[in-house]
Amino acid sequence: MQFDFSSEQKELQTSVRRFFTDNSPNSAARGVLESTAGHDESLWKKVGEQGFLAAAIPEAQGGVGAGYLELCVVAQEAGRALAALPTVSSIYQAAEFLMAVGTPEQQAKWLPRLASGEAIGTVAVTEAAGPLNPKAITTRVTNQRLTGTKLPVADGSAADFAIVAAKDEHSGISLFIAELAADGVERTPVETVDPSRKHARLDFDGAVVEPLGAPGEGLALIERIRDRAAVLTAFEQIGGAQAALDMARDYALQRFAFGRQIGSFQAIKHMLADMYVSLELARSNAYYGAWALSVDSDRLPAAAASARVAATQAYQLCAANNIQVHGGMGFTWEFDCHLHYRRSNYLALALGGPSHWEERLIESVRVNPALKAA
Amino acid sequence: MNFDDTPEEAAFRSKARDWISANAPRELHAGLSKLGFGQSDAGVGDPMQAAKQWQKKKQEGGWAALRWPREYGGAGASAIEQVIWQSEEGAYAKLGGAFTIGLGMCGPTLMTWGTEEDKRKRLPKLASGEEIWCQLFSEPIAGSDLAGIRTRAAPEGDEWVVNGQKIWTSGAKESDWGLLIARTDTGVAKHRGLTMFFLDMKSPGVEVRPIKQMNGDAHFNEVYFTDVRIPDAQRLGAVGQGWTVALTTLMNERMSIGGSMPTGFDELLNYAEEIETEHGRAINDPRVRSRLASYAVKATGLQYSAYRSISALSRGEEPGPENSIGKLVAGSMLQDVSRFALDLQGEYGLIIDEKLSPDNARFQRMLMRSPATRIEGGSDEILRNIIAERVLGLPADIRVDKDVAFDRIPTAASAGGR
Ligand SMILES: Cc1cc2nc3c(=O)[nH]c(=O)nc-3n(C[C@H](O)[C@H](O)[C@H](O)COP(=O)(O)OP(=O)(O)OC[C@H]3O[C@@H](n4cnc5c(N)ncnc54)[C@H](O)[C@@H]3O)c2cc1C
Numbered sequence: 001m002q003f004d005f006s007s008e009q010k011e012l013q014t015s016v017r018r019f020f021t022d023n024s025p026n027s028a029a030r031g032v033l034e035s036t037a038g039h040d041e042s043l044w045k046k047v048g049e050q051g052f053l054a055a056a057i058p059e060a061q062g063g064v065g066a067g068y069l070e071l072c073v074v075a076q077e078a079g080r081a082l083a084a085l086p087t088v089s090s091i092y093q094a095a096e097f098l099m100a101v102g103t104p105e106q107q108a109k110w111l112p113r114l115a116s117g118e119a120i121g122t123v124a125v126t127e128a129a130g131p132l133n134p135k136a137i138t139t140r141v142t143n144q145r146l147t148g149t150k151l152p153v154a155d156g157s158a159a160d161f162a163i164v165a166a167k168d169e170h171s172g173i174s175l176f177i178a179e180l181a182a183d184g185v186e187r188t189p190v191e192t193v194d195p196s197r198k199h200a201r202l203d204f205d206g207a208v209v210e211p212l213g214a215p216g217e218g219l220a221l222i223e224r225i226r227d228r229a230a231v232l233t234a235f236e237q238i239g240g241a242q243a244a245l246d247m248a249r250d251y252a253l254q255r256f257a258f259g260r261q262i263g264s265f266q267a268i269k270h271m272l273a274d275m276y277v278s279l280e281l282a283r284s285n286a287y288y289g290a291w292a293l294s295v296d297s298d299r300l301p302a303a304a305a306s307a308r309v310a311a312t313q314a315y316q317l318c319a320a321n322n323i324q325v326h327g328g329m330g331f332t333w334e335f336d337c338h339l340h341y342r343r344s345n346y347l348a349l350a351l352g353g354p355s356h357w358e359e360r361l362i363e364s365v366r367v368n369p370a371l372k373a374a
Numbered sequence: 375m376n377f378d379d380t381p382e383e384a385a386f387r388s389k390a391r392d393w394i395s396a397n398a399p400r401e402l403h404a405g406l407s408k409l410g411f412g413q414s415d416a417g418v419g420d421p422m423q424a425a426k427q428w429q430k431k432k433q434e435g436g437w438a439a440l441r442w443p444r445e446y447g448g449a450g451a452s453a454i455e456q457v458i459w460q461s462e463e464g465a466y467a468k469l470g471g472a473f474t475i476g477l478g479m480c481g482p483t484l485m486t487w488g489t490e491e492d493k494r495k496r497l498p499k500l501a502s503g504e505e506i507w508c509q510l511f512s513e514p515i516a517g518s519d520l521a522g523i524r525t526r527a528a529p530e531g532d533e534w535v536v537n538g539q540k541i542w543t544s545g546a547k548e549s550d551w552g553l554l555i556a557r558t559d560t561g562v563a564k565h566r567g568l569t570m571f572f573l574d575m576k577s578p579g580v581e582v583r584p585i586k587q588m589n590g591d592a593h594f595n596e597v598y599f600t601d602v603r604i605p606d607a608q609r610l611g612a613v614g615q616g617w618t619v620a621l622t623t624l625m626n627e628r629m630s631i632g633g634s635m636p637t638g639f640d641e642l643l644n645y646a647e648e649i650e651t652e653h654g655r656a657i658n659d660p661r662v663r664s665r666l667a668s669y670a671v672k673a674t675g676l677q678y679s680a681y682r683s684i685s686a687l688s689r690g691e692e693p694g695p696e697n698s699i700g701k702l703v704a705g706s707m708l709q710d711v712s713r714f715a716l717d718l719q720g721e722y723g724l725i726i727d728e729k730l731s732p733d734n735a736r737f738q739r740m741l742m743r744s745p746a747t748r749i750e751g752g753s754d755e756i757l758r759n760i761i762a763e764r765v766l767g768l769p770a771d772i773r774v775d776k777d778v779a780f781d782r783i784p785t786a787a788s789a790g791g792r
């Protein structure tokens with residue numbers, strides 16, 4: 001057993017962190033938040049050149065072929081830097097769907113471009129409030145043509161294609177690839193809690209699509225890919241939680257009240273200690289998820305759900321308490337506290353909300369009660 | 375990142391497994407498995423005798439005090455091997471309660487500060503369970519503020535004469551030896567006037583009085599010292615260096631308590647599969663599942679955090695204050711889990727009679743024992759202070775007793791209290 005990242009992976013982390021510090025200051029995320037831009041295009045281009053997000057895509061498909069542990073390291077730094085990038089949609093999901101069930105043609109067409117950042121893919125599943133279930137999907141495909149509405153779709157305005165869950169002719173739920181610049185597709189920006197990662201409404205009116213994966217297997221596939229995406233997203237969440245904790249700690253050291261640093265009041269110290277504890281529990285769960293993802297373990301469903309539940313709790317706690325520590329200043333538009341507050345709540349709901357993952361955790365623990373490592 | 379056993383680790387595991395299946399007291403297994411948190415009586419014969427037999431057998435087989443060097447009765451094993459042993463020992467580990475303080479805290483302190491002769495004489499008997507140790511630190515006036523203790527040790531020839539009182543001393547009644555911190559100088563700041571000793575608990579002038587705990591047990595005790603004589607050769611560290619020596623003990627306490635804390639999660643999960651609620655079996659009730667999920671990530675988070683520290687340890691890094699999270703999380707979780715389990719039982723949950731209560735009154739016992747976990751060995755508040763100050767770098771609490779001679783520090787008495 002060696003339950004940590006290797007020294008090479010830690011070196012990678014140092015250089016990725018330096019890259020994001022130089023190229024993605026909080027002001028960059030704020031720039032996207034305050035504009036109509038879909039994402040930070042210049043950062044996306046540079047990340048593509050570096051190949052950071054292509055870590056887990058094989059070389060033969062235009063990726064770097066390093067592995068998932070490396071991708072986890074990058075995700076953590078992207079989260080820490082609040083990077084305004086389509087990571088969750090294009091890398092953690094679209095690329096994973098293609099690698100899992102894409103035909104050689106589909107893979108050849110899209111994977112190299114996803115790896116380099118030339119193209120963006122997304123996933124369009126949700127149509128209505130409430131959890132994902134077959135009844136909640138009314139979008140329909142007949143004769144390779146898609147009709148219906150998906151809302152909200154992450155990076156829906158910027159994406160080149162979407163992987164769409166829709167009813168097929170046999171009434172099961174299947175997946176389809178829809179190119180979004182094609183006829184019969186209308187995209188409308190949607191306001192969400194975190195405009196540094198834009199969302200859109202997609203209206204399909206007879207748009208031409210091609211199937212992805214086996215018919216009727218849509219929901220099972222979505223679950224399978226979400227397990228993988230959950231681990232990667234958990235690393236973004238712990239990166240963000242760490243940044244929020246660091247901000248709060250720094251402010252507690254610098255702000256004075258009653259003639260002393262506010263960080264010398266136990267109420268503040270203990271709040272920060274609780275944030276730290278929550279983050280460390282999340283980090284340990286995320287490490288286990290990273291291991292399970294990297295070796296394709298049969299414990300991945302339980303590991304992914306644990307990573308996801310713990311990371312969501314930690315980021316939401318750290319982001320909310322960061323505002324609390326900052327007092328009135330924390331509630332201003334000008335201070336960056338709300339960027340983490342927004343991001344923590346967006347990431348909490350992407351891939352299905354906390355209660356969905358709690359549910360999945362208990363289901364997988366029952367199937368595989370060996371929570372223990374050995 | 376590798377979670378699987380290496381070939382060497384796998385070999386160690388199967389060797390441990392074979393040895394346990396050939397040597398463990400199998401007749402106790404069922405009783406031990408049913409025991410709740412903090413219980414050690416498997417219900418077959420004298421628990422202390424069973425504990426000592428198992429410890430002795432382990433030591434003879436080379437499975438006791440795993441990380442200690444062989445010349446002191448240990449097995450010279452690595453941190454990871456110790457974890458593997460613990461997971462294989464399973465329920466039998468519950469027999470070892472009486473030795474935890476000796477093996478986990480007193481032994482390592484002696485190892486760091488004792489003379490070669492002390493170590494060769496005492497440690498092997500500790501490892502084999504022949505001698506039990508206790509930790510004589512807390513006093514009525516000073517627990518969290520350990521450096522405020524008042525038990526006096528005065529030099530007389532090549533001996534020290536000890537007078538005063540300790541309290542909350544776990545296992546003192548059964549103990550052969552004690553690790554004692556005492557004040558040897560009242561005219562200097564409190565941390566500087568302390569000295570550490572070890573003593574024979576049968577020494578004249580030592581009187582042990584059990585204290586009945588809120589859960590009805592009496593594991594902790596008051597210990598009175600009246601002109602107790604300790605040879606100077608049983609001093610650990612220099613005169614006035616007691617605080618530094620105590621930090622060795624406390625650091626090991628954190629590792630041994632925090633590293634392998636039970637949280638109650640496994641018990642609750644199993645129980646939720648059994649008990650019926652108005653929505654069928656509890657495990658099928660979404661409210662129950664949501665609570666279980668929150669507990670699950672704490673339990674796994676602690677477990678994997680322990681693996682992270684062991685990995686760090688195996689790379690030669692020192693265990694740091696990060697390990698404080700173990701007991702902090704587990705303490706309130708045990709309390710919360712037990713309340714939740716009782717809630718699932720409805721009014722029936724009131725019953726603590728083991729013969730009537732479902733699941734051997736396991737959760738009722740947990741309810742009544744868990745408040746102690748949040749206090750013993752560093753309260754929740756002290757642990758949060760440690761994390762805030764030593765991990766996050768926040769300012770220390772403002773102290774009114776800093777740089778003040780011990781005999782001038784304000785107390786309840788000097789403030790006009792009782
Ligand atoms: C079951 C059990 C077994 C024990 N076994 C042993 C043993 O074997 N040997 C031994 O030496 N001791 C033992 N103890 C004693 C234990 O270590 C002390 O009880 C503990 O350190 C707390 O000290 P106290 O009881 O004096 O409480 P106090 O220190 O008086 O604390 C009272 C309250 O004040 C809070 N508080 C104190 N200081 C601060 C601060 N700076 N900031 C914020 N809050 C603060 C505490 O958190 C607590 O809530 C045992 C205790 C228990 C419950």
